[in-house]
Amino acid sequence: MRHRRRPRHRAFSGVTLVCSLVALLAPHSSLYAQATAALRVQVIYAANEPGGVDGRLGNLAAELQRTFRYSKYELLDSPQGAPALNQSWQATLPGDRRLEITPTAMQGGQYSLTVRVLSSSGQAVVNTRVRLRSGATVLVGGPSHQKGVLIIAITAG
Protein backbone atom coordinates (compact mmCIF):
# COMPACT_ATOMS: atom_id res chain seq x y z
CA MET A 1 0.00 0.00 0.00
CA ARG A 2 2.79 2.40 0.87
CA HIS A 3 4.46 1.87 -2.45
CA ARG A 4 1.68 3.62 -4.38
CA ARG A 5 2.69 6.92 -2.76
CA ARG A 6 6.33 6.46 -3.46
CA PRO A 7 6.65 8.30 -6.77
CA ARG A 8 4.99 11.51 -5.43
CA HIS A 9 7.16 11.97 -2.38
CA ARG A 10 10.23 10.97 -4.32
CA ALA A 11 9.60 13.63 -6.92
CA PHE A 12 8.98 16.31 -4.33
CA SER A 13 11.97 15.40 -2.21
CA GLY A 14 14.19 15.12 -5.23
CA VAL A 15 13.26 18.53 -6.57
CA THR A 16 13.65 20.14 -3.16
CA LEU A 17 17.07 18.62 -2.65
CA VAL A 18 18.28 19.68 -6.08
CA CYS A 19 17.06 23.22 -5.50
CA SER A 20 18.78 23.30 -2.11
CA LEU A 21 22.00 22.11 -3.69
CA VAL A 22 21.82 24.83 -6.31
CA ALA A 23 21.14 27.42 -3.63
CA LEU A 24 24.10 26.25 -1.62
CA LEU A 25 26.43 26.40 -4.58
CA ALA A 26 25.11 29.72 -5.82
CA PRO A 27 27.60 32.58 -5.72
CA HIS A 28 25.62 34.54 -3.15
CA SER A 29 25.61 31.71 -0.62
CA SER A 30 27.51 32.03 2.64
CA LEU A 31 29.94 29.31 1.71
CA TYR A 32 31.42 31.54 -0.92
CA ALA A 33 30.90 34.96 0.69
CA GLN A 34 33.96 34.81 2.91
CA ALA A 35 36.29 32.41 1.14
CA THR A 36 39.52 33.98 2.44
CA ALA A 37 40.64 35.78 5.55
CA ALA A 38 42.48 39.05 4.93
CA LEU A 39 45.33 39.05 7.40
CA ARG A 40 47.48 42.02 8.34
CA VAL A 41 50.47 41.40 10.56
CA GLN A 42 52.84 43.91 12.10
CA VAL A 43 56.09 42.53 13.48
CA ILE A 44 57.37 44.94 16.08
CA TYR A 45 60.65 45.07 17.94
CA ALA A 46 60.19 46.40 21.47
CA ALA A 47 63.07 47.16 23.78
CA ASN A 48 64.27 49.45 26.51
CA GLU A 49 66.75 51.39 24.46
CA PRO A 50 66.78 54.71 22.65
CA GLY A 51 64.64 54.88 19.55
CA GLY A 52 61.18 56.07 20.45
CA VAL A 53 58.03 54.95 18.71
CA ASP A 54 58.00 54.16 15.00
CA GLY A 55 55.53 56.51 13.28
CA ARG A 56 54.54 53.76 10.88
CA LEU A 57 52.73 51.97 13.72
CA GLY A 58 49.90 54.48 13.54
CA ASN A 59 47.10 53.97 16.05
CA LEU A 60 48.73 50.86 17.40
CA ALA A 61 51.52 52.93 18.94
CA ALA A 62 49.30 54.45 21.61
CA GLU A 63 47.86 51.06 22.56
CA LEU A 64 51.33 49.55 22.79
CA GLN A 65 52.43 52.32 25.12
CA ARG A 66 49.35 51.77 27.28
CA THR A 67 50.06 48.06 27.44
CA PHE A 68 53.83 47.88 27.81
CA ARG A 69 56.64 49.99 29.24
CA TYR A 70 59.24 49.73 26.52
CA SER A 71 60.99 52.87 25.36
CA LYS A 72 61.40 51.75 21.76
CA TYR A 73 58.89 50.27 19.33
CA GLU A 74 60.12 49.64 15.80
CA LEU A 75 58.09 48.19 12.95
CA LEU A 76 60.25 45.46 11.41
CA ASP A 77 57.85 44.04 8.88
CA SER A 78 54.20 44.18 7.89
CA PRO A 79 53.34 41.07 5.89
CA GLN A 80 49.85 40.49 4.60
CA GLY A 81 48.04 37.46 3.31
CA ALA A 82 44.66 36.04 2.44
CA PRO A 83 44.54 32.33 3.22
CA ALA A 84 41.43 30.31 2.52
CA LEU A 85 39.61 28.31 5.18
CA ASN A 86 41.90 25.70 6.77
CA GLN A 87 44.83 26.86 4.64
CA SER A 88 47.96 27.87 6.51
CA TRP A 89 49.68 31.13 5.78
CA GLN A 90 53.22 31.76 6.96
CA ALA A 91 55.40 34.79 7.46
CA THR A 92 59.08 34.91 8.37
CA LEU A 93 60.02 36.30 11.73
CA PRO A 94 63.42 37.47 12.92
CA GLY A 95 65.63 34.85 14.49
CA ASP A 96 64.76 32.18 11.94
CA ARG A 97 61.26 31.91 13.33
CA ARG A 98 58.01 31.64 11.48
CA LEU A 99 54.51 32.85 12.13
CA GLU A 100 51.78 30.50 10.93
CA ILE A 101 48.11 31.48 10.84
CA THR A 102 45.32 29.16 9.78
CA PRO A 103 41.71 30.36 9.53
CA THR A 104 39.47 27.59 10.85
CA ALA A 105 36.15 29.40 10.62
CA MET A 106 34.92 32.53 8.90
CA GLN A 107 31.39 33.68 9.39
CA GLY A 108 29.49 36.90 9.70
CA GLY A 109 32.52 39.14 10.02
CA GLN A 110 34.22 36.94 12.61
CA TYR A 111 37.31 34.82 12.22
CA SER A 112 38.54 31.81 14.11
CA LEU A 113 42.31 31.51 13.72
CA THR A 114 44.97 29.09 14.85
CA VAL A 115 48.13 31.07 15.42
CA ARG A 116 51.51 29.43 15.90
CA VAL A 117 54.97 30.84 16.36
CA LEU A 118 57.51 28.28 15.23
CA SER A 119 61.14 28.20 16.23
CA SER A 120 63.98 27.57 13.81
CA SER A 121 63.69 23.85 14.55
CA GLY A 122 60.00 23.86 13.69
CA GLN A 123 58.80 23.53 17.28
CA ALA A 124 55.79 25.56 18.26
CA VAL A 125 56.78 28.17 20.80
CA VAL A 126 53.13 29.00 21.19
CA ASN A 127 50.02 27.48 19.69
CA THR A 128 46.83 29.40 20.27
CA ARG A 129 43.27 29.56 18.96
CA VAL A 130 41.64 32.96 18.86
CA ARG A 131 38.41 34.46 17.60
CA LEU A 132 38.54 37.95 16.16
CA ARG A 133 35.90 40.29 14.91
CA SER A 134 36.76 41.85 11.60
CA GLY A 135 39.23 44.65 12.26
CA ALA A 136 40.11 43.57 15.80
CA THR A 137 43.76 43.02 16.75
CA VAL A 138 45.38 40.49 19.03
CA LEU A 139 49.02 40.64 20.11
CA VAL A 140 51.38 37.70 20.47
CA GLY A 141 54.56 38.73 22.18
CA GLY A 142 57.55 37.61 24.12
CA PRO A 143 60.00 35.88 21.74
CA SER A 144 63.36 37.46 22.34
CA HIS A 145 65.04 39.59 19.69
CA GLN A 146 68.33 41.48 20.07
CA LYS A 147 68.03 43.40 23.33
CA GLY A 148 64.26 43.21 23.55
CA VAL A 149 61.32 41.19 22.36
CA LEU A 150 59.11 40.70 19.36
CA ILE A 151 55.49 41.73 19.49
CA ILE A 152 53.31 40.47 16.66
CA ALA A 153 50.06 42.32 16.01
CA ILE A 154 47.52 40.26 14.07
CA THR A 155 44.41 41.77 12.52
CA ALA A 156 41.88 39.89 10.42
CA GLY A 157 39.25 41.18 8.01
Added chain:
Amino acid sequence: MAGPEGPHREPEDDRNLVGRAKQGDREAFATLVRRHQGRAFNLAYQMVRNREDALDISQEAFARAYTSLPTFKGEASFSTWLHRIVVNLAIDGLRRKRVVGTASYDDTRAVPGEPEAEPSTRDDPAAALESKQVRALLARGIAQLPPAQQAVLVLREIEGMTYEEISQAVGCSLGTVMSRLFYARRRLQQVLKKHLADLR
Protein backbone atom coordinates in the same frame (compact mmCIF):
# COMPACT_ATOMS: atom_id res chain seq x y z
CA MET B 1 22.68 14.07 37.66
CA ALA B 2 24.27 11.76 40.21
CA GLY B 3 24.24 13.15 43.73
CA PRO B 4 27.09 12.96 46.19
CA GLU B 5 25.39 10.43 48.38
CA GLY B 6 24.80 7.54 46.04
CA PRO B 7 27.63 5.27 44.98
CA HIS B 8 27.86 4.55 41.30
CA ARG B 9 27.11 0.87 41.17
CA GLU B 10 28.30 -0.75 38.01
CA PRO B 11 25.31 -2.06 36.11
CA GLU B 12 25.49 -5.74 35.45
CA ASP B 13 25.60 -4.94 31.74
CA ASP B 14 28.92 -3.09 31.94
CA ARG B 15 30.69 -6.06 33.46
CA ASN B 16 29.33 -8.36 30.79
CA LEU B 17 30.16 -5.91 28.04
CA VAL B 18 33.71 -5.56 29.27
CA GLY B 19 34.08 -9.31 29.40
CA ARG B 20 32.88 -9.64 25.82
CA ALA B 21 35.02 -6.74 24.66
CA LYS B 22 38.08 -8.40 26.14
CA GLN B 23 37.27 -11.44 24.03
CA GLY B 24 37.36 -9.27 20.95
CA ASP B 25 33.69 -8.33 20.68
CA ARG B 26 33.99 -4.86 19.19
CA GLU B 27 30.28 -4.19 19.25
CA ALA B 28 30.38 -4.68 23.01
CA PHE B 29 33.03 -1.99 23.32
CA ALA B 30 31.10 0.27 21.00
CA THR B 31 28.12 -0.08 23.35
CA LEU B 32 30.32 0.90 26.27
CA VAL B 33 31.46 3.96 24.32
CA ARG B 34 27.92 5.06 23.59
CA ARG B 35 26.89 4.49 27.17
CA HIS B 36 29.72 6.43 28.80
CA GLN B 37 30.71 9.04 26.22
CA GLY B 38 28.50 11.77 27.64
CA ARG B 39 29.84 11.44 31.14
CA ALA B 40 33.43 11.23 29.94
CA PHE B 41 32.96 14.39 27.91
CA ASN B 42 31.41 16.24 30.85
CA LEU B 43 34.22 15.18 33.18
CA ALA B 44 36.88 16.28 30.71
CA TYR B 45 35.08 19.57 30.14
CA GLN B 46 34.74 20.32 33.85
CA MET B 47 38.50 19.99 34.12
CA VAL B 48 39.77 21.72 31.03
CA ARG B 49 36.84 24.11 30.39
CA ASN B 50 37.22 23.90 26.65
CA ARG B 51 34.79 21.95 24.49
CA GLU B 52 37.19 20.98 21.73
CA ASP B 53 39.84 19.82 24.17
CA ALA B 54 37.21 17.93 26.15
CA LEU B 55 36.14 16.12 22.99
CA ASP B 56 39.77 15.26 22.19
CA ILE B 57 40.42 14.01 25.71
CA SER B 58 37.28 11.92 26.00
CA GLN B 59 37.78 10.24 22.62
CA GLU B 60 41.44 9.60 23.39
CA ALA B 61 40.43 8.08 26.73
CA PHE B 62 38.20 5.53 25.03
CA ALA B 63 40.89 4.71 22.50
CA ARG B 64 43.36 4.08 25.30
CA ALA B 65 40.78 2.09 27.23
CA TYR B 66 40.29 -0.10 24.18
CA THR B 67 43.97 -0.82 23.78
CA SER B 68 44.41 -1.34 27.53
CA LEU B 69 41.47 -3.69 27.96
CA PRO B 70 43.72 -6.73 28.48
CA THR B 71 45.16 -5.03 31.58
CA PHE B 72 41.77 -4.15 33.08
CA LYS B 73 41.35 -6.49 36.02
CA GLY B 74 37.86 -5.45 37.05
CA GLU B 75 38.65 -4.39 40.63
CA ALA B 76 37.03 -1.04 39.88
CA SER B 77 34.03 -0.51 37.66
CA PHE B 78 34.60 0.23 34.00
CA SER B 79 33.23 3.71 34.62
CA THR B 80 35.73 4.43 37.38
CA TRP B 81 38.57 3.00 35.31
CA LEU B 82 37.58 5.17 32.37
CA HIS B 83 37.36 8.20 34.65
CA ARG B 84 40.95 7.56 35.65
CA ILE B 85 42.08 7.70 32.07
CA VAL B 86 40.08 10.86 31.40
CA VAL B 87 41.42 12.55 34.53
CA ASN B 88 45.02 11.67 33.71
CA LEU B 89 44.69 12.96 30.18
CA ALA B 90 43.05 16.14 31.43
CA ILE B 91 45.77 16.69 34.02
CA ASP B 92 48.44 16.15 31.38
CA GLY B 93 46.71 18.67 29.17
CA LEU B 94 46.44 21.24 31.94
CA ARG B 95 50.09 20.84 32.89
CA ARG B 96 51.21 21.09 29.29
CA LYS B 97 49.52 24.41 28.85
CA ARG B 98 51.42 25.88 31.83
CA VAL B 99 49.44 29.07 31.81
CA VAL B 100 50.82 31.62 34.25
CA GLY B 101 48.51 34.17 35.75
CA THR B 102 44.95 34.48 34.56
CA ALA B 103 43.92 32.82 31.36
CA SER B 104 40.86 34.12 29.59
CA TYR B 105 39.33 30.91 28.27
CA ASP B 106 36.07 32.16 26.89
CA ASP B 107 34.74 28.84 25.67
CA THR B 108 32.58 28.18 28.72
CA ARG B 109 29.16 28.31 27.16
CA ALA B 110 26.89 25.32 27.20
CA VAL B 111 25.42 23.91 24.02
CA PRO B 112 22.69 26.26 22.78
CA GLY B 113 19.36 25.10 24.07
CA GLU B 114 20.84 23.81 27.33
CA PRO B 115 18.25 24.35 30.07
CA GLU B 116 18.92 26.91 32.76
CA ALA B 117 20.76 25.35 35.67
CA GLU B 118 18.67 26.86 38.42
CA PRO B 119 15.01 27.23 37.60
CA SER B 120 14.36 28.66 41.04
CA THR B 121 16.30 31.78 40.09
CA ARG B 122 14.61 32.22 36.75
CA ASP B 123 12.07 34.70 38.11
CA ASP B 124 14.52 36.47 40.36
CA PRO B 125 16.98 38.48 38.30
CA ALA B 126 19.02 39.52 41.31
CA ALA B 127 19.42 35.95 42.48
CA ALA B 128 20.18 34.84 38.94
CA LEU B 129 22.85 37.50 38.61
CA GLU B 130 24.43 36.56 41.91
CA SER B 131 24.37 32.91 40.94
CA LYS B 132 26.13 33.78 37.70
CA GLN B 133 28.75 35.78 39.54
CA VAL B 134 29.35 32.94 41.97
CA ARG B 135 29.72 30.46 39.13
CA ALA B 136 32.14 32.74 37.33
CA LEU B 137 34.21 33.17 40.49
CA LEU B 138 34.25 29.44 41.08
CA ALA B 139 35.14 28.67 37.48
CA ARG B 140 38.11 31.01 37.69
CA GLY B 141 39.08 29.58 41.07
CA ILE B 142 38.92 26.01 39.80
CA ALA B 143 41.03 26.89 36.77
CA GLN B 144 43.73 28.18 39.11
CA LEU B 145 43.83 25.06 41.29
CA PRO B 146 46.68 22.62 40.82
CA PRO B 147 45.47 19.96 38.38
CA ALA B 148 45.54 17.21 41.02
CA GLN B 149 43.26 19.21 43.34
CA GLN B 150 41.04 20.15 40.43
CA ALA B 151 40.58 16.49 39.59
CA VAL B 152 39.39 15.38 43.03
CA LEU B 153 37.14 18.42 43.38
CA VAL B 154 35.44 17.76 40.06
CA LEU B 155 35.05 14.07 40.78
CA ARG B 156 33.56 14.70 44.20
CA GLU B 157 31.47 17.81 43.83
CA ILE B 158 30.41 17.56 40.21
CA GLU B 159 30.53 13.85 39.41
CA GLY B 160 29.37 12.86 42.87
CA MET B 161 31.84 10.04 43.32
CA THR B 162 32.59 8.55 46.73
CA TYR B 163 36.04 8.92 48.21
CA GLU B 164 36.79 5.28 47.44
CA GLU B 165 35.82 5.74 43.82
CA ILE B 166 37.89 8.90 43.58
CA SER B 167 40.84 7.11 45.13
CA GLN B 168 40.59 4.46 42.42
CA ALA B 169 39.93 7.02 39.69
CA VAL B 170 42.99 9.13 40.43
CA GLY B 171 45.20 6.34 41.71
CA CYS B 172 46.10 7.68 45.14
CA SER B 173 45.28 6.89 48.74
CA LEU B 174 42.10 7.89 50.50
CA GLY B 175 44.05 10.23 52.74
CA THR B 176 45.55 12.00 49.76
CA VAL B 177 42.10 12.37 48.20
CA MET B 178 40.72 13.93 51.38
CA SER B 179 43.69 16.21 51.75
CA ARG B 180 43.54 17.46 48.17
CA LEU B 181 39.80 17.95 48.47
CA PHE B 182 40.22 19.96 51.64
CA TYR B 183 42.78 22.28 50.06
CA ALA B 184 40.72 22.68 46.91
CA ARG B 185 37.55 23.45 48.84
CA ARG B 186 39.37 25.82 51.16
CA ARG B 187 40.82 27.77 48.28
CA LEU B 188 37.42 28.16 46.68
CA GLN B 189 35.67 29.08 49.91
CA GLN B 190 38.26 31.80 50.46
CA VAL B 191 37.37 33.19 47.04
CA LEU B 192 33.67 33.15 47.90
CA LYS B 193 34.04 34.36 51.48
CA LYS B 194 35.14 37.73 50.21
CA HIS B 195 32.30 37.79 47.70
CA LEU B 196 29.77 37.02 50.41
CA ALA B 197 31.25 39.71 52.66
CA ASP B 198 30.91 42.24 49.85
CA LEU B 199 27.23 41.46 49.51
CA ARG B 200 26.41 41.97 53.16
Added chain:
Amino acid sequence: MVHWFHMAMGRGRRLAAYAADELPAAEHARVEADLHSCPACRREVDAYHLVSSTLRTEPRARMSPEQAAAFLAGVERRLRPGTAALARPARPALRELFWDHPRLSLASAAAAVILVLGLTLVQMEVWGPWSPSVPNGVEVVSIEAGEDAPVMVFQAPGSSLKVIWVFEKPTS
Protein backbone atom coordinates in the same frame (compact mmCIF):
# COMPACT_ATOMS: atom_id res chain seq x y z
CA MET C 1 35.50 34.26 73.87
CA VAL C 2 37.86 31.61 72.61
CA HIS C 3 36.16 28.59 71.17
CA TRP C 4 37.48 25.09 71.57
CA PHE C 5 37.97 24.50 67.91
CA HIS C 6 39.98 27.69 67.48
CA MET C 7 42.65 26.17 69.65
CA ALA C 8 42.43 22.61 68.45
CA MET C 9 44.61 21.35 65.67
CA GLY C 10 42.87 21.30 62.31
CA ARG C 11 40.17 23.85 63.03
CA GLY C 12 39.96 24.60 59.34
CA ARG C 13 39.59 20.94 58.48
CA ARG C 14 36.96 20.50 61.15
CA LEU C 15 34.84 23.31 59.75
CA ALA C 16 35.30 22.00 56.21
CA ALA C 17 34.28 18.53 57.32
CA TYR C 18 31.27 19.97 59.15
CA ALA C 19 30.20 21.85 56.04
CA ALA C 20 30.56 18.67 53.99
CA ASP C 21 28.55 16.73 56.59
CA GLU C 22 31.44 14.37 57.18
CA LEU C 23 31.79 14.61 60.96
CA PRO C 24 30.52 11.96 63.37
CA ALA C 25 27.14 12.92 64.83
CA ALA C 26 28.37 14.02 68.25
CA GLU C 27 31.13 16.21 66.87
CA HIS C 28 28.79 17.64 64.25
CA ALA C 29 26.39 18.74 66.98
CA ARG C 30 29.23 20.27 69.02
CA VAL C 31 30.50 22.31 66.08
CA GLU C 32 26.99 23.41 65.23
CA ALA C 33 26.34 24.62 68.73
CA ASP C 34 29.56 26.63 68.79
CA LEU C 35 28.86 28.22 65.41
CA HIS C 36 26.03 30.22 66.95
CA SER C 37 28.54 32.32 68.81
CA CYS C 38 31.25 32.53 66.16
CA PRO C 39 30.18 34.69 63.19
CA ALA C 40 33.54 34.27 61.46
CA CYS C 41 33.20 30.50 61.64
CA ARG C 42 29.65 30.77 60.37
CA ARG C 43 30.82 32.80 57.37
CA GLU C 44 33.44 30.19 56.61
CA VAL C 45 30.86 27.40 56.73
CA ASP C 46 28.45 29.42 54.56
CA ALA C 47 31.17 29.85 51.98
CA TYR C 48 31.89 26.11 51.98
CA HIS C 49 28.17 25.41 51.53
CA LEU C 50 28.01 27.86 48.66
CA VAL C 51 30.96 26.16 46.95
CA SER C 52 29.37 22.74 47.21
CA SER C 53 25.85 23.76 46.31
CA THR C 54 27.04 25.74 43.28
CA LEU C 55 29.29 22.97 42.00
CA ARG C 56 26.63 20.30 42.50
CA THR C 57 24.17 22.27 40.40
CA GLU C 58 26.74 23.02 37.71
CA PRO C 59 25.11 22.40 34.34
CA ARG C 60 26.46 19.32 32.67
CA ALA C 61 28.42 19.99 29.55
CA ARG C 62 26.89 18.12 26.66
CA MET C 63 28.18 17.40 23.20
CA SER C 64 26.06 18.66 20.36
CA PRO C 65 23.92 15.93 18.75
CA GLU C 66 26.31 15.91 15.79
CA GLN C 67 29.34 15.48 18.02
CA ALA C 68 27.63 12.72 19.97
CA ALA C 69 26.71 10.89 16.78
CA ALA C 70 30.27 11.13 15.47
CA PHE C 71 31.96 10.32 18.77
CA LEU C 72 32.48 6.60 18.15
CA ALA C 73 33.96 7.32 14.75
CA GLY C 74 36.36 9.72 16.42
CA VAL C 75 37.46 6.98 18.82
CA GLU C 76 37.98 4.59 15.90
CA ARG C 77 40.19 7.09 14.10
CA ARG C 78 42.51 7.25 17.07
CA LEU C 79 43.06 3.54 17.23
CA ARG C 80 46.12 2.16 15.52
CA PRO C 81 45.85 1.92 11.72
CA GLY C 82 44.67 -1.47 10.74
CA THR C 83 42.37 -1.89 13.71
CA ALA C 84 39.05 -2.88 12.30
CA ALA C 85 36.08 -0.67 13.01
CA LEU C 86 34.67 -1.10 16.50
CA ALA C 87 31.20 -1.72 15.21
CA ARG C 88 29.50 -1.99 11.88
CA PRO C 89 25.84 -1.65 12.65
CA ALA C 90 23.59 -3.21 10.11
CA ARG C 91 22.31 -0.39 8.00
CA PRO C 92 20.23 -0.43 4.86
CA ALA C 93 21.74 1.07 1.75
CA LEU C 94 21.37 4.83 1.78
CA ARG C 95 19.35 4.89 -1.39
CA GLU C 96 16.94 2.32 -0.04
CA LEU C 97 16.68 4.17 3.25
CA PHE C 98 15.84 7.43 1.56
CA TRP C 99 13.52 6.51 -1.26
CA ASP C 100 11.47 3.89 0.50
CA HIS C 101 10.70 5.97 3.57
CA PRO C 102 8.52 8.92 2.65
CA ARG C 103 8.79 10.65 6.01
CA LEU C 104 12.56 10.36 6.02
CA SER C 105 12.97 11.70 2.54
CA LEU C 106 10.57 14.56 3.13
CA ALA C 107 12.28 15.35 6.40
CA SER C 108 15.65 15.36 4.65
CA ALA C 109 14.34 17.73 2.05
CA ALA C 110 12.94 20.02 4.75
CA ALA C 111 16.27 19.88 6.59
CA ALA C 112 18.10 20.88 3.42
CA VAL C 113 15.85 23.91 3.02
CA ILE C 114 16.35 24.90 6.66
CA LEU C 115 20.11 24.51 6.27
CA VAL C 116 20.24 26.81 3.28
CA LEU C 117 17.99 29.32 5.02
CA GLY C 118 20.09 29.19 8.15
CA LEU C 119 23.36 29.67 6.28
CA THR C 120 21.89 32.62 4.45
CA LEU C 121 20.68 34.21 7.66
CA VAL C 122 24.09 33.77 9.25
CA GLN C 123 25.68 35.34 6.23
CA MET C 124 23.27 38.25 6.59
CA GLU C 125 24.35 38.47 10.27
CA VAL C 126 20.75 38.05 11.38
CA TRP C 127 21.88 35.30 13.70
CA GLY C 128 25.47 34.57 14.60
CA PRO C 129 26.72 31.59 16.54
CA TRP C 130 29.17 33.59 18.65
CA SER C 131 28.56 35.87 21.53
CA PRO C 132 27.79 39.39 20.35
CA SER C 133 29.46 40.99 23.33
CA VAL C 134 33.05 39.78 23.09
CA PRO C 135 35.09 42.54 24.71
CA ASN C 136 37.07 44.36 22.04
CA GLY C 137 36.19 41.67 19.54
CA VAL C 138 38.94 39.26 20.66
CA GLU C 139 38.53 35.89 22.38
CA VAL C 140 41.40 33.62 23.28
CA VAL C 141 39.88 30.17 22.98
CA SER C 142 42.87 28.04 23.91
CA ILE C 143 46.64 28.20 24.32
CA GLU C 144 49.33 25.60 24.28
CA ALA C 145 52.84 26.59 25.24
CA GLY C 146 56.03 25.01 24.08
CA GLU C 147 58.42 23.22 26.39
CA ASP C 148 59.74 25.47 29.16
CA ALA C 149 57.82 28.44 27.82
CA PRO C 150 54.90 29.43 30.03
CA VAL C 151 52.24 31.56 28.46
CA MET C 152 50.08 34.29 29.93
CA VAL C 153 47.06 36.10 28.57
CA PHE C 154 46.43 39.60 29.80
CA GLN C 155 44.91 42.92 28.98
CA ALA C 156 46.39 46.05 30.54
CA PRO C 157 43.99 48.49 32.24
CA GLY C 158 43.01 51.22 29.84
CA SER C 159 44.17 49.25 26.81
CA SER C 160 41.93 47.60 24.27
CA LEU C 161 44.54 45.03 23.30
CA LYS C 162 44.48 41.43 24.44
CA VAL C 163 48.01 40.02 24.67
CA ILE C 164 49.26 36.46 24.53
CA TRP C 165 52.71 36.58 26.10
CA VAL C 166 55.29 33.81 25.89
CA PHE C 167 58.00 33.64 28.52
CA GLU C 168 60.82 32.25 26.47
CA LYS C 169 63.68 30.49 28.23
CA PRO C 170 66.80 32.64 27.90
CA THR C 171 69.24 31.12 25.44
CA SER C 172 72.39 32.42 27.17
